[in-house]
Amino acid sequence: MLKFILQRVLSMILVVLIVASATFFMMRLLPSGPFAREKKLPPEIIKNLEARYHLDDPLWKQYVDYMKNLLRGDLGPSFKYKNRTVNNIINDGFPVSAALGAVAVFLAIVIGIPLGIWGALRQNGWQDNLVMFIALLGVSVPNFIMAVLLMLIFALGLHIVPAAGWGTFKQIILPAFTLAGYPIAFLARLVRSSMLEVLRQEYITTARAKGLSERLVIFRHALRNILIPVVTVLGPLIAAVFTGSFVVEKIFAIPGLGRYYVTSINDRDYTTILGVTIFYSALLVLMNFFVDLTYAWLDPRIRYVERKVS
């Protein structure tokens, strides 16, 4: 098991380094640069700026320097926000996005999974149709529409929660639901179809033939088997939701990390682009690693053990 974890950690580091390298060079293929303004800066100033950020070095040297710093955990200074490093940006933004994301994932799990189970158990009944309708809404209504609708109804209409802002628990509710919309729908559909599949399995008939109640059949015999596909999508989903959403954070005025994924590219803020991309990919490979570990816990057939000889 230790060997397995060690191998995985090494390959994860390799993946992140490859992502970093690819992003580094692809980013440099973008036209224009970090100091391009509508009003042209004098060439001397640009030259000074480039010298300060070492952009006048040959590309390979910049790459080597960046990688050296990266291995020390230093993501460099932001080109756009003076006196802030990319580490600062992530340190400030990620906890906010992650807190919001955690609530959204929690909602997705406690709403999406039961909805899916309910739909499957009442297959083709009105409950099932309702679940599938909610799921259809969830996947097809874009989050900026969802955000505005929720705001109109619950903030401006019913005055239950504030429309935007960050800092109190009430302010998390609307953006969390907006962010959870798609995952809820996605999980509900996935759980429903997996449940229908599992309920057709012979071992479910065996369980029923033993005289187990339907509750035990579902929760002891079926649920564990449907969790494997659920966990598979949950890993990448958590990585995506925890790193924030540009749209949701913009609409609800949340100081999260999400907006930097979009603005840094527009600004050609090289270090920020690299920093947030590397951060996201690291989180993603980490989550996938956790998913693999969870598989072993869920399904004894993929448990990493020395085979017993009997």
Next chain:
Amino acid sequence: MDENNVLMRIQGLTTNFHTYAGVVHAVDDMTLTVPKDSVVGIVGESGSGKSVTMMSVMRLIPNPPGRIEGGHVWFDGAALGMPDRMEKDGPNKGMVDLLSLSAESMMKVRGRHIAMIFQDPMVSLNPVLTIGLQLTESMVVHGLATKEGAWKRAVDMLALVGIPKPEERMRDYPHQYSGGMRQRVMIAMALSCSPELVIADEPTTSLDVTVQAQILELMKELKAKLKSSIIIISHDLSIVAGIADKVVVMYAGRILEEADVYDLYEKPGHPYTVGLMKSVPRLDAENRERLVPIEGSPPDLLSPSVGCKFAPRCKYAMNICREQEPPLVTVGEGHRARCFLHHPTAPAVPGFVKVE
């Protein structure tokens, strides 16, 4: 038969499947008596209604599309411990109709009084739960033992069905067992609550031949030790013949013949039974006889023909066979057959024993 000796009596059981193509008459007016402490074999081709009959008894027919349309499944009320549900008098005095029970009461019957062994042990055990849990849970839900007590009994059951090192193997998962061993586990599981009836639905079909023999041997051995009656379903007459006291031949959702196992071999009362016997290889056959298949294919249960369902494939079919369904007539003691050849005016057919 002694009326007190009846464990279960299926009476006029009819189960249909309502599909988009139409109504499939899977089991039609099925009648069957299972005596206490006996082994009844049910033989028939795929789609003859053997499994559907038993799933109807267990009330595990998926609905929709399946529906039990009529009939009764009488079960010994004293064994069930449901004195208030028993018939007060009549031919089924002291029996309880399983089809009339509430879903909750039926749950108490399943596993506790009627247990099932399924065809494919590779898929009938839950892959993510330990053998120990799967073996003990029915004893626990039926309130027969505490978790610890059930665990001890499960270890004994595993030893009984011939699993070496049963204590260690309780913590294993199904994938750590071979196919034959899994079927042993299924048998242990079925017997764990000492049910009055065990239904074995093709228990050896998915196993290879040597393992088949072992499993059958085990079932015979356990039969001798335990009090349960067994219904064994198979498409293979030879498997049933080796273990059953009484054999029922099913075709197109109905019984074609029912007889004591010796009677069935000595004087088969239906051309279909004769055909089944000829299509099975015999060890005592002289100079390598060829196997004789039954020509044709099983009938379409969506639009059953009038008349005898076997008539289209029957060498001896007469005009009447295509016009009317023959009744199940008694042709000997405990021997019934559904064939017009037993009619006094029917012509004698070579190779077919007409019983007066």
